Amino acid sequence: MARISIDPVTRIEGHLRIDVEVDGGKVQKAWASCTMWRGLETILRGRDAREGWVFAQRFCGVCTTVHAIASVRAVEDALQLEIPANAQYIRNLILIAHALHDHIIHFYQLSSLDWVDIATIPKADPARAASIAEGYSNWPGNSRRELEAVQSKVKGMVDSGQLGIFSHGYWGHPAMRLSPELNLILFAHYLQALEFQRKACQIVGVLGGKTPHIQNLAVGGVMNAINLNSLATFNMDRLGMLQSLLQELIPFVQQAYFVDACLLSGSYPEWFRYGRGVANYLAVPDLPTDAKATQFDLPGGLIMKGNLASVQPIQNWRDQAFRSAVAEDVTHAWYKGEGAQTPWKGETDPNYTDFQADKKYTWVKAPRYNGQPIQVGPLANVLVGYASGHPLTRKWTDTAFKTISSVHDSGAPGFNLTPEDLQSTMGRYLARAIRSAMLSDLALQHWQLLTDNILKGDDTTFNPPQFPSHECEGVGMHEAPRGSLSHWVIIDKGSFTNYQAVVPTTWNASPRDAKGVPGPYETSLIANPVVDPEKPLEVLRTVHSFDPCMACACHTLDVSGREIARVKVL
Amino acid sequence: MSTGVVNPGAGRPFHRIAVVGIGNVLLGDDGFGPLAVEMFRRLYQCDSNVEILDLGTPGLDLAPYLYDTDLVVIADAIYPHKEEKPGTLCVYCEDDLGSSHAQLRLTSHDPGVQESLTQLRLAGHAPSEVIVVGVVPESCGLGKGISLSVLNTCLVAVDTIARLLVERSIDCRRRHAPVQRTLWWLSSSA
Numbered sequence: 001m002a003r004i005s006i007d008p009v010t011r012i013e014g015h016l017r018i019d020v021e022v023d024g025g026k027v028q029k030a031w032a033s034c035t036m037w038r039g040l041e042t043i044l045r046g047r048d049a050r051e052g053w054v055f056a057q058r059f060c061g062v063c064t065t066v067h068a069i070a071s072v073r074a075v076e077d078a079l080q081l082e083i084p085a086n087a088q089y090i091r092n093l094i095l096i097a098h099a100l101h102d103h104i105i106h107f108y109q110l111s112s113l114d115w116v117d118i119a120t121i122p123k124a125d126p127a128r129a130a131s132i133a134e135g136y137s138n139w140p141g142n143s144r145r146e147l148e149a150v151q152s153k154v155k156g157m158v159d160s161g162q163l164g165i166f167s168h169g170y171w172g173h174p175a176m177r178l179s180p181e182l183n184l185i186l187f188a189h190y191l192q193a194l195e196f197q198r199k200a201c202q203i204v205g206v207l208g209g210k211t212p213h214i215q216n217l218a219v220g221g222v223m224n225a226i227n228l229n230s231l232a233t234f235n236m237d238r239l240g241m242l243q244s245l246l247q248e249l250i251p252f253v254q255q256a257y258f259v260d261a262c263l264l265s266g267s268y269p270e271w272f273r274y275g276r277g278v279a280n281y282l283a284v285p286d287l288p289t290d291a292k293a294t295q296f297d298l299p300g301g302l303i304m305k306g307n308l309a310s311v312q313p314i315q316n317w318r319d320q321a322f323r324s325a326v327a328e329d330v331t332h333a334w335y336k337g338e339g340a341q342t343p344w345k346g347e348t349d350p351n352y353t354d355f356q357a358d359k360k361y362t363w364v365k366a367p368r369y370n371g372q373p374i375q376v377g378p379l380a381n382v383l384v385g386y387a388s389g390h391p392l393t394r395k396w397t398d399t400a401f402k403t404i405s406s407v408h409d410s411g412a413p414g415f416n417l418t419p420e421d422l423q424s425t426m427g428r429y430l431a432r433a434i435r436s437a438m439l440s441d442l443a444l445q446h447w448q449l450l451t452d453n454i455l456k457g458d459d460t461t462f463n464p465p466q467f468p469s470h471e472c473e474g475v476g477m478h479e480a481p482r483g484s485l486s487h488w489v490i491i492d493k494g495s496f497t498n499y500q501a502v503v504p505t506t507w508n509a510s511p512r513d514a515k516g517v518p519g520p521y522e523t524s525l526i527a528n529p530v531v532d533p534e535k536p537l538e539v540l541r542t543v544h545s546f547d548p549c550m551a552c553a554c555h556t557l558d559v560s561g562r563e564i565a566r567v568k569v570l
Numbered sequence: 571m572s573t574g575v576v577n578p579g580a581g582r583p584f585h586r587i588a589v590v591g592i593g594n595v596l597l598g599d600d601g602f603g604p605l606a607v608e609m610f611r612r613l614y615q616c617d618s619n620v621e622i623l624d625l626g627t628p629g630l631d632l633a634p635y636l637y638d639t640d641l642v643v644i645a646d647a648i649y650p651h652k653e654e655k656p657g658t659l660c661v662y663c664e665d666d667l668g669s670s671h672a673q674l675r676l677t678s679h680d681p682g683v684q685e686s687l688t689q690l691r692l693a694g695h696a697p698s699e700v701i702v703v704g705v706v707p708e709s710c711g712l713g714k715g716i717s718l719s720v721l722n723t724c725l726v727a728v729d730t731i732a733r734l735l736v737e738r739s740i741d742c743r744r745r746h747a748p749v750q751r752t753l754w755w756l757s758s759s760a
Contacts (some may be wrong), residue, residue: 043596058596063626101631109630109689135740153692165689189691198634212626 001028002533006540014549016509018521019357020539022530027539030525032509033355033362042348044499049491050219050465052499056487057213059501064212065098065204066480067487067501074487075219077317078474079467084460085291087221089450092287092297093242094207094214095478096186096443100253101200101483102547103378103436107257107429108186108193111544114537115264116178116186119354121154124180133185136403139255141192142185150188170537175529178267183254186263189256196252202375203245206238221462226454239451244467246409246447250440261433262400266407271413275425275542277524278373279306281380282507284322284486285314285441286479289449293317297442298394298479301384304372306423307317311387319478326486326502329366332359339514342369343500344473366510366519367502375520376483376507377546378383379422379431385438386419396437397422400430425524428545467494482547508546521546582593584640587620587740588697592646592683594627595755597658599647599707600678602724605716605753606703607643610728614747617741633686639697641738644683645733647720648704648727656708657719659727662701701734703727715756 003036006018017033044052052075057068069091076083126147133142157166170176178186201211207224208214214224225233265272285300293316314322329341337348353360367374385393395419401417409505421429476487490498510519521543529538590608591603604624611622625635632700636642650660664687683702690696705727716724735742 055596058594058626058755061594062631064626064631101634105630109633157692191689194633194689194693194695197631198637201634212628212631213624337594493597 027525027528030522032521034364041499044496064168070476070478070485070487072219074474074476074489078472078491083221086461088288089446092446096439097200097203098483103432104193106547108190114541116183117176120180121184124184129181129184137255137259159389173537199249206516208515219465226459246443253436256432258437262403265430266404271426272424275524278375278520280304280372280374282374282484283381283384284477284479284484299388299390308387325370329513331514333365334360346500362511364509366513373519376504378435379428382431382434392438396434424544425545581599586639587641588639589643590623590625597721598710601648602705603645606727614732615743615745630682638695642697642700644702647707650738654706656706657704657723660704662702
């Protein structure tokens with residue numbers, strides 16, 4: 001039995017440590033520990049509820065927008081304040097652009113090098129690579145010339161021995177199996193992805209006034225002034241600029257990213273068998289299409305025990321079942337208090353004890369839904385949509401399955417996937433690409449909704465909030481890139497008296513609860529293969545599939561706890 | 571006082587310039603970068619090709635903001651290789667970052683500066699010059715605010731940024747009167 005402790009230094013926000021016990025080449029037990037305190041909510045107490053979002057968007061350096069949105073939605077929910085249709089569409093477009101940016105970064109910059117061995121790229125035949133890539137998509141970045149240029153850059157880097165940030169990859173690991181040609185195609189898109197991240201940022205900037213840290217939000221709507229006759233405001237020029245940026249971004253998502261995720265899926269079919277984990281899924285409805293938020297373009301729902309037929313819809317943000325089902329358990333987290341509490345009554349009172357696998361071992365609370373652990377994220381989003389018969393989800397999921405069945409790189413022709421197979425490590429990568437393709441269709445639809453509404457003569461963007469003299473409580477929901485996010489607020493005379501954020505990573509990185517039931521990361525690692533305990537690449541594949549956005553420094557320990565190897569992982 | 575950073579592209583025009591602040595404004599001195607760029611915006615007037623950005627803690631999301639820039643000046647809390655007093659101002663060029671001269675804040679939220687630059691370079695869209703104007707932090711605790719030592723250095727850092735631009739023939743002038751900007755995170759706390 002080997003005990004491996006992966007204690008990553010995250011590249012983005014929040015620290016995660018993963019401990020696994022490995023026997024016979026497979027993980028037997030796992031613990032997820034967040035090693036950074038997330039007590040930022042405490043500084044919101046006593047603040048003016050209209051300004052909470054400005055602080056909330058600094059919770060995390062990457063998910064700025066999502067916390068800002070959840071915060072204003074929470075206050076609007078508490079006040080039962082409706083916002084104008086224009087405000088819904090402008091917010092939706094910001095959320096879509098942010099999510100596309102985030103998903104592209106996750107696939108290429110944060111996780112593709114778990115699967116793509118760049119050290120083989122010098123051996124690739126660029127002509128053959130171009131013909132493979134052109135067989136799946138008409139993305140212009142797949143030309144032989146483009147691929148030759150990328151290959152020569154990589155050769156230069158390898159020959160000079162200056163792999164730089166890539167020098168710590170698991171190159172040559174037996175679990176790396178793509179042909180040099182596929183490695184070249186995916187790495188070419190890795191570099192091209194930077195241009196499209198920029199375009200996604202520009203979209204957020206055009207709408208939000210500034211990026212990162214949008215400026216245009218307000219409790220009650222948005223502060224974008226709409227006047228088609230004024231140069232200084234949101235006008236037809238601005239709408240035109242937005243449309244062209246979307247039209248430049250979407251082909252990369254649908255013809256490069258989506259296709260690459262299918263190529264990866266078809267080349268590593270065994271990864272649809274690992275990493276299932278907690279098979280209870282939650283997605284909250286998002287992208288409202290009307291002012292009152294009664295209709296949504298992304299359906300919400302709950303699936304228990306992996307049974308897609310059992311899907312229970314969450315129709316809207318006022319869903320009472322959701323409000324009473326969510327509770328956070330601190331039995332194994334470094335906080336004072338016992339058992340589970342609704343977030344409205346949640347405390348964030350630290351009680352650090354050091355890592356004690358049987359007792360307290362993380363800063364993450366254990367959120368539970370009617371007492372059950374829950375997995376959130378693009379996979380939950382896609383499964384709920386598919387199970388509810390949502391046409392857009394079905395369209396892109398079926399397209400993905402069809403594309404994957406034609407990938408022969410694995411030597412496994414006729415590889416046919418079903419939605420059940422998505423409940424896996426690779427399924428989480430694929431679901432994120434499916435969701436991105438869906439979002440890019442929806443981006444143009446919401447641009448059209450906004451344009452039509454403005455042309456109809458509606459220029460309202462803001463309904464002023466009025467705070468009652470009594471205490472009120474609210475929940476703000478958002479189906480964020482990493483999954484369901486909810487901000488829970490209690491407001492008294494216009495100021496917060498409590499503020500709790502139940503973030504996607506809290507659901508997924510949850511520790512064990514009072515009953516000893518582990519969370520999604522922990523469960524998903526059981527039976528995960530580990531060929532070489534000194535290079536636990538396979539563990540990282542499953543952890544990264546949840547998009548925790550991190551680089552890891554892996555410390556491999558033998559049974560006595562002595563450090564025998566250290567591998568920095570990208 | 572010279573900034574001590576040699577301008578490798580002397581005489582060559584810079585078309586797109588970014589002055590960026592990195593750090594979390596809620597975490598004490600980690601907020602040095604955002605504070606410095608906001609103070610720079612208040613005190614100096616620049617050409618329209620100079621973008622002034624408070625980027626928070628972007629991690630690898632930094633790359634899109636540096637994409638196709640010619641010159642980037644980064645204000646950030648840093649830990650130099652040899653121990654320095656809190657509030658010490660340190661100016662580095664890009665080559666220093668990879669060496670042991672400086673270590674950018676690689677703790678609770680690594681800004682991913684080097685990773686982003688390497689990716690941009692491979693993609694052919696990296697800035698030709700990168701300068702880091704760093705300050706050694708005293709305390710990066712939640713809700714602590716900026717410490718006096720870092721605050722005192724902040725004005726020097728702002729003047730340094732201006733001098734770096736002027737040395738590169740970029741129009742950057744001190745305003746007659748500072749523009750008002752709300753530094754919301756420093757306003758009345760709860």
